[in-house]
Amino acid sequence: MKKVKVSGPKPWWNFTGADEVFEAQNPDQISRLYFPLCNEAGLLSAITPTLNGDIKTDQNHFLTLPVSEQDLHNTRSARQFWVYVAGRGPWSATAAKPKESCDLEAGALWHKLTRENRALGLRAVITNFVPMGQERVEIMRVELTNTGRKPLAITATAAIPIFGRSADNLRDHRHVTSLLHHIEQVSHGVLVTPTMSFDERGHHPNSTIYGVLGCEGDGQAPAGSFPTVASFIGEGGNFDAPRAVFEDWDQPDLDEVELQGREAVGALRFKSRKLAPGKSVTYLIHMGIAKDRKEVLSWIRAYGTVDKTQEALEHTQAFWKERLDRIQVQTDDADFGRWVRWVTLQPILRKIFGNSFLPDFDYGRGGRGWRDLWQDCLALLLLDTGDVRGLLLNNFAGVRMNGTNATIIGNAPGEFVADRNNISRTWMDHGVWPWLTTELYIHQTGDLKFLLEEAPYFEGGRGTILEHIIVQHLAAISNFGEHGNCRLQDADWNDGLDMARDRGESVAFTAVYAGNLLRIADMLEVLKEKARAAELRQKGEALAKHIREDEWIKNAAGHAWFNGYYDNNGTRVEGDHPKGVRITLTGQVFPILSGVATNEQVAQCYAAAKRYLFDKKLAGFRLNTDFVEVQPQLGRAFSFAYGEKENGAFFSHMNVMFANALYRRGFVEEGYEVFSSLYKMAMDAAMAKIYPGLPEYFNGEGRGMYHYLTGSASWYLLTLITQVLGIRGQWGDLVLEPKLTPEQFGKSGQISAEVGFAGKRLKITYLNRSREPYGQYKIESVLVQGRSFPVPDGILTIPRKTLTDIAGPAIDITVALA
Ligand code: G1P
Numbered sequence: 001m002k003k004v005k006v007s008g009p010k011p012w013w014n015f016t017g018a019d020e021v022f023e024a025q026n027p028d029q030i031s032r033l034y035f036p037l038c039n040e041a042g043l044l045s046a047i048t049p050t051l052n053g054d055i056k057t058d059q060n061h062f063l064t065l066p067v068s069e070q071d072l073h074n075t076r077s078a079r080q081f082w083v084y085v086a087g088r089g090p091w092s093a094t095a096a097k098p099k100e101s102c103d104l105e106a107g108a109l110w111h112k113l114t115r116e117n118r119a120l121g122l123r124a125v126i127t128n129f130v131p132m133g134q135e136r137v138e139i140m141r142v143e144l145t146n147t148g149r150k151p152l153a154i155t156a157t158a159a160i161p162i163f164g165r166s167a168d169n170l171r172d173h174r175h176v177t178s179l180l181h182h183i184e185q186v187s188h189g190v191l192v193t194p195t196m197s198f199d200e201r202g203h204h205p206n207s208t209i210y211g212v213l214g215c216e217g218d219g220q221a222p223a224g225s226f227p228t229v230a231s232f233i234g235e236g237g238n239f240d241a242p243r244a245v246f247e248d249w250d251q252p253d254l255d256e257v258e259l260q261g262r263e264a265v266g267a268l269r270f271k272s273r274k275l276a277p278g279k280s281v282t283y284l285i286h287m288g289i290a291k292d293r294k295e296v297l298s299w300i301r302a303y304g305t306v307d308k309t310q311e312a313l314e315h316t317q318a319f320w321k322e323r324l325d326r327i328q329v330q331t332d333d334a335d336f337g338r339w340v341r342w343v344t345l346q347p348i349l350r351k352i353f354g355n356s357f358l359p360d361f362d363y364g365r366g367g368r369g370w371r372d373l374w375q376d377c378l379a380l381l382l383l384d385t386g387d388v389r390g391l392l393l394n395n396f397a398g399v400r401m402n403g404t405n406a407t408i409i410g411n412a413p414g415e416f417v418a419d420r421n422n423i424s425r426t427w428m429d430h431g432v433w434p435w436l437t438t439e440l441y442i443h444q445t446g447d448l449k450f451l452l453e454e455a456p457y458f459e460g461g462r463g464t465i466l467e468h469i470i471v472q473h474l475a476a477i478s479n480f481g482e483h484g485n486c487r488l489q490d491a492d493w494n495d496g497l498d499m500a501r502d503r504g505e506s507v508a509f510t511a512v513y514a515g516n517l518l519r520i521a522d523m524l525e526v527l528k529e530k531a532r533a534a535e536l537r538q539k540g541e542a543l544a545k546h547i548r549e550d551e552w553i554k555n556a557a558g559h560a561w562f563n564g565y566y567d568n569n570g571t572r573v574e575g576d577h578p579k580g581v582r583i584t585l586t587g588q589v590f591p592i593l594s595g596v597a598t599n600e601q602v603a604q605c606y607a608a609a610k611r612y613l614f615d616k617k618l619a620g621f622r623l624n625t626d627f628v629e630v631q632p633q634l635g636r637a638f639s640f641a642y643g644e645k646e647n648g649a650f651f652s653h654m655n656v657m658f659a660n661a662l663y664r665r666g667f668v669e670e671g672y673e674v675f676s677s678l679y680k681m682a683m684d685a686a687m688a689k690i691y692p693g694l695p696e697y698f699n700g701e702g703r704g705m706y707h708y709l710t711g712s713a714s715w716y717l718l719t720l721i722t723q724v725l726g727i728r729g730q731w732g733d734l735v736l737e738p739k740l741t742p743e744q745f746g747k748s749g750q751i752s753a754e755v756g757f758a759g760k761r762l763k764i765t766y767l768n769r770s771r772e773p774y775g776q777y778k779i780e781s782v783l784v785q786g787r788s789f790p791v792p793d794g795i796l797t798i799p800r801k802t803l804t805d806i807a808g809p810a811i812d813i814t815v816a817l818a
Helices: 069-073 174-178 227-233 293-303 306-324 334-352 371-382 388-396 432-445 448-452 465-476 507-528 530-550 585-593 599-612 652-664 669-684 713-725 800-804
Strands: 012-014 022-025 035-037 044-047 053-058 080-085 089-092 100-106 111-115 123-130 137-146 152-162 180-184 189-196 210-215 224-228 264-270 273-275 280-288 328-329 452-458 462-466 553-554 561-562 727-730 734-737 750-757 760-767 777-782 787-789 797-800 810-817
Touching: 012 089, 012 334, 035 111, 035 334, 044 227, 053 280, 080 123, 080 137, 089 797, 123 224, 123 306, 123 760, 137 306, 152 210, 152 280, 152 652, 180 224, 180 371, 189 224, 189 328, 189 530, 210 264, 210 293, 210 727, 224 227, 227 264, 227 553, 264 462, 280 306, 293 306, 306 334, 328 334, 334 371, 334 669, 334 727, 371 388, 371 432, 371 713, 388 432, 388 448, 388 465, 432 448, 432 465, 432 507, 432 727, 448 465, 448 507, 452 465, 465 507, 465 530, 465 787, 507 585, 530 553, 553 713, 561 585, 561 599, 585 599, 585 652, 599 652, 652 713, 669 713, 713 727, 727 750, 760 800, 777 797
Parallel strands: 760 810
Antiparallel strands: 012 022, 022 100, 035 044, 044 053, 080 089, 080 152, 100 111, 111 123, 123 137, 137 280, 152 264, 152 273, 180 189, 189 210, 210 280, 224 264, 328 750, 452 462, 553 561, 727 734, 734 797, 750 760, 777 787, 777 810
């Protein structure tokens, strides 16, 4: 028998220019690949190399059939484009075929696929994007070229099956909801307006219109349409061989009975034409969701010619470029800066997509969780995208007066919903994130007054931001378990530790609460609230001492680390065990990150993690060792196959936080090992099998899973800028404290970065010609806009005022290290 190969083709994508644009060769040979397309108006698309995927605005409004990752294997595509060649038969420009080459070029945020059939002499270049504007529409531009020597007589048909309803109706009343479909053939295509939106708890009148429109490059309308599945595929037909195409049918003349209450398809038939050798023809397809008829018809007005579409594409590219340019890094490894652009895009994507609308993310109804909301703000803060202060202020409206919080974030700013699927759950870590983000905000801006700003509490009451924060912390530390740690309740950061509600404890997050209390105390001192600060400091110190002393464990092999958890039997989770050593990365990351661990403990935790969690083959750290058996007294995570998701995967988020923690504590070499492992895994294209970016995790095969929508992207940028490059605010002033290794300086001995700070664009260049390592190099000289800036001993601080006093938007800073 032949051994099945798990790895894909060797590097199958590469960056092509100075920015994020990449080219992929035969991406249709990699399973389950997808790419996001969206705009701020809220059109959410996923697109694959066979133009599968889906198009929607939220859980209740899907233009096309909702797809999960396993649906991506289907040959049925969400976006089909057929060409019937007289005398030769039908050709699909979107389906994967073994003998046809398929190449992808993609950037932020457009997807251009080239597929060629040499035997036929036809090439299709298909570009998809979602124009940045008010419309919720995706555009597909199809350029067909005759690459042969003979003229071809072609008839093109674009076919986009229209689902036109809520994802809930995939199984729930699937047929009944198709009976609601009011289908209309208009001059440019097909519109579906369901007569009502189906919900047995109370049906609602519907006015949403689902549309597929199209035209030729010069604006000419299609010849007609096949508006129903039955009229397109024909009796006994299917979407792989629609009879309307395969038998070259003329458009039908349907009566009301045949047209209404049917499964619909936007199958647009274009007029037959001759295509001379070397000549091309362009078709434009608009696929979207609109609130009324006027809006649908505006699509053709706005994007109904080749020129208008090209202009919209360029406008869209410029929009995303401006966003991604906000964080720029140049090192000897040119790919790094290009890859960082994709990571920069990811928090913006999660803001737009939430957590449920790409094929891997079949969690349910949409929206982001509380934790995600606050992490994404970290990146938005660094990207300097508008009113972060207002955003943070709104977010605090989700905190309840008892210190818990609403768990689902609504679409409007400051809109919260109590619980997901009406299941009330308390995640015991929720109180730590608002402070971590607020602390960054205050340091980056110097806006201490923010803490004294008033905000409402969720479900009633008002108080200052400071009160919101203190209430969250006091609530957490008034709910201890029998070992003196905060109770785990329904889970912490690790959503999969959800079965230890009664007696479980999270030492990991108790450490974060302790560290937070100490830093809130620091801030209260600056605010001259000394008495309150002393009280919080004393509480924080007591907790930190408890963790340092009582939760520090040693095993028979001589390793030592922190126990991170107690289970529902009140049993300590980590340490030696008859089935093998049990250790979690989370249990180590947070005592280090919070400052609770001593330096000696940091070194030992790292050594233990290296011994038990580091995988030599994939060169990364796992989330936990293999506990071998399910853990019904701790959580569902341990029921997952080992190496997947929250059970021992290479979980990006925890790895980035591990790196962040190590850098903060000055363990730079160790931090770099962790930090660079993620980049290396993601860039190993043959193994990771994803487009550039940072996935939620890498599984045991090194495959990147749950691409794009992950909190690790925010933490990656945070760590890159504030720790690795050491460009950070301290009470509003600029601190430069680079933590770089000789490897990062490369041959040139130079690294530069561009970031926003104090309303200016800072271009910072570090020179380290002799490539001294961190710890050995000192700041030798500093030039700000060409003028020498005095260098005191130790950390370099440039007062905010020095920066804001400089005229013009950009400031050059050159730092020589030696
Ligand atoms: C996901 C969730 C995050 C959770 C984590 C671990 O991580 O979004 O809230 O803490 O799993 O369970 P992410 O996809 O953000 O990396």
